[in-house]
Amino acid sequence: MVAQLNTLQDLVRRLEQEGDRDAVRMLTRESLVTWNYAELAQAARELGAGLAANGVEKGDPVGLLAPNTAEWIVACLGIIEAGAIVTPYDTQMPSAELAHAISDSGVRYVFTAGEPAQRLAQLDLQNPPKAIRLDAEPQGSNSWHAWRRANKPAPAQVHADDLATLFYTSGTTGAPKGVLLTHGNIAANLTALISQQIAFRDDRVFVPLPYHHVYPFSIGLFTPLTLGATIVLPYSVLGPQIVRALKEGDASIILGVPRLYEALNSAIQTRVAERGARAQKIFAAMQSTSRYARERFGWRIGKYLFRGLQKRMAPSVRMVVSGGAPLDPELGESLRSLGWEVATGYGLTETSPILAYNPPGQAKLDSAGLPLPGVELRIGELEGQDEQAEDARPGLGEVQARGPNVFIGYHNLPEKTDKAFTKDGFYRTGDLGWFDDEGYLHLEGRASEMIVLGGGENIDPERVEKVLCSAQAIRDAGVLEQNGRLVAVLFADPEALRGMDSGTARQQVNEALQERKEQLPSHHQISDYRISPDPLPRTRLGKMRRHKLRELYERIESGEVKQEQQPVAIESMAVEDQQLLQITPARRVWDVLAKRFSAVRLTPDTDLRLDLGIDSLGWVDLTLELREQGGVIIGEEVISRVQTVRDLLREAADAAEAGSDEDDGALPLVEQLANPDDALTDEHKRWLSSRTLSERLVGRVILGVDRLFFRWYCPLEVEGVDQIPLFDPVLLAPNHRSIMDSPALGSTLPYARLERIYWGGFTGILFKNAGVRYFSRSTQVLPVDPRAGARTSLALGAAALQRGYGLVWFPEGRRAPSNEVLQFQPGVGLLLQAHPVPVVPVWIEGTEQAMPIGRRWPRPGKLRIRFGAPVMPHTLEEEGEGDTREQRIANALRERVLELGEGSSSGD
Structure with a gap:
């Protein structure tokens, strides 16, 4: 099958050959819903025929604005079956950028569901697309089921050079750009990946990442379907739900980004720390033993040493895959010492996406990996740079790529497309890198983000930011040039500075910066900083949005940004919090809190007792208000676990809604009293x-x-x-x-x-x-x-x-x-x-x-x-x-x- 795969439409039309094998395992609040390949193929075939019957032609863009579900997958496959262009949008994209992407793509129909459907209806669009609901009842007129057509002829056949997808980048340097990928681009990347035998037909791939990014779209959706493997989708991305999905979905591979693995590793370390200093020492010794045995003898003893841990968290997982951003080598080694294989990949939306990979068994976690078969990589000169900085590594330059997986250009942006390629057809990735003697690619940051100071010093901002963020008082840091100086915007850790006045808090930050000076060369030292009251602007995959960072610095400098006495806007929250608030009960709780504390700077880090003054009787009335106005029941046993607003939102995401069977019996509360x-x-x-x-x-x-x-x-x-x-x-x-x-x-x-x-x-x-x-x-x-x-x-x-x-x-x-x-x-x-x-x-x-x-x-x-x-x-x-x-x-x-x-x- 893999050798003959030329288009994604070929794949869709072969799905039914897998019969009753599980294609998708999707966790709901109470159960595990399974779709087999035959059901998936039939639904996609009928939806594709329905789209064609309703005037969707080959090459028409069709939008997707919804969280990951089995229905999202069906809609995607149906669009491909119809010969149309899959156009997925980030459900957490700021409203102005989302409106731009929808207008720029020119879609007439958008598959949507839940809170994103409400956002779509509220956008100010000149020609709003028709919404097709993925979460509506089957008999509803706006339900996707109403678009299914049985016994209709298959839509037009597509070819390798026809457009398959239109992805909008996260906009790290400006407005989102539409990236055009052909069927041949994605099929070539799939074929090359599968040939490396990293995953197999019997694998169950856990996908907590949203499919509107090309990384989970290609690696977490089409790779498993091409293999005949199973996709596992969690009910939500909260810790307990992730563990539940790993267990009930029997996942064998986790597809994540570094932030997911940082949270996973932190949760493990916290759980060990709760057992005392002796337990911490024993755990650290076991990890060291596991790492030594692997490096010295090639023995994988971690899966035996930590069998109990794996059984509790992820009993069948054998491999974790990280992409989207560089994985810290020490974090990767920590995961390997726990008994899991670690694989990483490097690429961009424009390259469908993988250019290089670190396969299990051959991984050098301090590198981006080896070039993928069929991909040609080289180190080219930086555009506009005549000579390297004195402290630059020999051989350092821009990573450039050529191959069948490289995109054909940007949508409606011919000038940017021309600038993206060299004269001999290599794509300019914008990343700085070099090759070692074994052919592994090493990255040194983004060329477009490299800061050049007045004295000619070249600064890698990510290097400085990583050091600054290692300080306990600093949760996030962004570095930029201002008037020839290196300055930073810092988001201080609310937990570390809780209870301090502004003067004491700034002193703590100053001391943290002083401690980090020794870890950076003199020309990498920041000369000034500003503290942001809100998280710094990052994409869903954790990349800094540099143009937004400069805007934020200038607004803080001018006094526009200050500790406003009102709840923080959802769009300015950290990505993880925005994703949490897409879960309906959590959003209801936030809305109740924002209304109740409308004159308070309410954020996910707000402490309910210390910042909001919610004491014992306050808890009584707050839980009642959440029940009456938000329709969410916070169980009596969970209140002791709640300290911050974020804790409450997470509990609400798993809580029963009012009127459910978990509602203390059938009697209303007044009758119980x-x-x-x-x-x-x-x-x-x-x-x-x-x-x-x-x-x-x-x-x-x-x-x-x-x-x-x-x-x-x-x-x-x-x-x-x-x-x-x-x-x-x-x-x-x-x-x-x-x-x-x-x-x-x-x-x-x-x-x-x-x-x-x-x-x-x-x-x-x-x-x-x-x-x-x-x-x-x-x-x-x-x-x-x-x-x-x-x-x-x-x-x-x-x-x-x-x-x-x-x-x-x-x-x-x-x-x-x-x-x-x-x-x-x-x-x-x-x-x-x-x-x-x-x-x-x-x-x-x-x-x-x-x-x-x-x-x-x-x-x-x-x-x-x-x-x-x-x-x-x-x-x-x-x-x-x-x-x-x-x-x-x-x-x-x-x-x-x-x-x-x-x-x-x-x-x-």
Whole structure:
């Protein structure tokens, strides 16, 4: 089959010969969906006939704007069967660039799905293409199924020199350029690769990379199909889903980029570090032993030493393939020491894509590899450069290529096409390289990115950036020339600098740069830098977008870029975060957070507790809000794992959507709260049991100290406390400004009321050891545990009300960072729906000055507490605005609290 492959259409028409062998294994949220070759061939044949019947002619471009799915593959094969040009677009391309690519390509039809379909509909296009949905129900009029035609004659035959694909480059140096590849270009690359016997018919190739890049398109789609192998597609690119796909898909080869393997290696090292220093030493010794045995004797003992690790993560994987960007040699050696073979490839979109490869067993991981059979490589002189720099390696020059896999030109850009080739027909790759004595190609950066300073020094920016990024305080770095000097834009690591003010953070960055000076020659030292609040502009494959980097530097320099007090734009996030937000539940959570914290610089690195102030009660209301407004259920067992917004988004990506079978049974939450004991364990119920005599005595002593403190040190002015019912169940709803709010409020209540009232308290402070647990038990504080989730915490409050007690509940869910009153969260509305007791609004004033967030001991000063008249929940529901009953109750209650604060000295 391989020897006679001239076009991709030939391949499509031979797929059915593989019969019932698995062609695609695709993971969904709950299951593994399999397409065999016969099914794939039939669907592609019928779709191709349908496209032709609807006026798609040979050579017409047809677009693809969707995440990887089996349906994406069918659409691609159907376009090829029709003789049309496959035109895939990056689903994360900025809107302006996406609009340019769609307009430039001239497509009339685009296969799309999910969030990219919404983006397509929102683009400002003069002639918008018709959308064909890959995710619509089969009977839908806009579904791809409606385009299938059975028993129709095959469309026109294509030839090797006919166009097969139109890929738009990521635009590292400007607007995306359309790269035209013929059937012969791609077929030649496939034939050469398969002849090297790197992969085989029985392999299962795991593809986490998007097919709109030529690397996964050729190596991860058409190479397996040409072999008759199996393609494995994950449900998402989150860590747990990748492991799940490797196991359930039984993958034997991973096709990735360096970033994927960096994350994989980091996850392994982190897991080992969690087991202690001794485990780390043993693991490092095993890796060293494995590496020595391979290098000294050629023994591959890593697969035996790390059999347990491989069984847990990737039981059938034998080889990892890296492309798209250079793989760090040390990372490659680390992966080999774990028992996996490592293969790398080098090439460009314009070369279909492979020019050189590092085959398993012969790999020199510090090189780009050997030229692929049929590819002619040479080192040519740099255009416009008369002589090499003094420190340049002998033989260094531009890598130039010629062969049947080299593209025919750029779409609608004849001048750029002419400049891309030498007079004798070699393609100018723009990469700097040299050959060693064994014929391996070594790369030294991009010629177009080489920086020449005023003194004539040549600087490889990637070399400098790699050194800078090795500093703990720096997550990413971009280097450029500015006024004859070498400068950098840095994205500081939020985790490393968390909690520091701007001056301290800059000092940390300065120290990190100073430490790295010894690793660089003097003329590679940066003379100045700017810190970007957002990730640096990179492509999906991790390449720096140099023209965007200069724009960013100039905007920071002019003051246009600063720490804006609003959520960061999705398009400016790191590629991995953009991809995460393409998963619907994660996007819903982000939208809820962006709306709730619209006046905060919200990013994926934002710490939920430290930056947003989400404490225990805040978790209760946040999970409710995510459920009510975002339709996403965050399970109670996952909250303890969540620290940053990114953590929450990842959990949401795997979480159940509201209304699913995982939704705590069929009952709505308000009905569950009506019978709260069903949601509580015996341990929880113990906190609601009667106190012992000693606990009551200790409680009285604590109350006495509390009242003395607020009489002499922070005197209180109290109004309306006589309006509180002494013995009936009641809910007190104060605003929340300080950790002093609860003790201040407690000092004002009559003893008869205090005997019959419970308080919500954060387990991380009031329940962390036996002493404070005894304190909490003595003062009737209930454990509100952020790890337990909304249902359990609300159930404890509901159980207190059901038992006839009062309850103090802070409806804002967290302490306000200023004098404002935050929106009241729906949790209080749910409690009052389930148990319609009187609610007393409470205004607390002055505690924010006495003990602001971060202060350990209060300042002396006067405080004020005002109690409003009790009001029933049905009255609040009639007064309030909102889409749900609980929202209307919460909003009206907030208005009543604000009314109490009108005319006070601190205001709202």
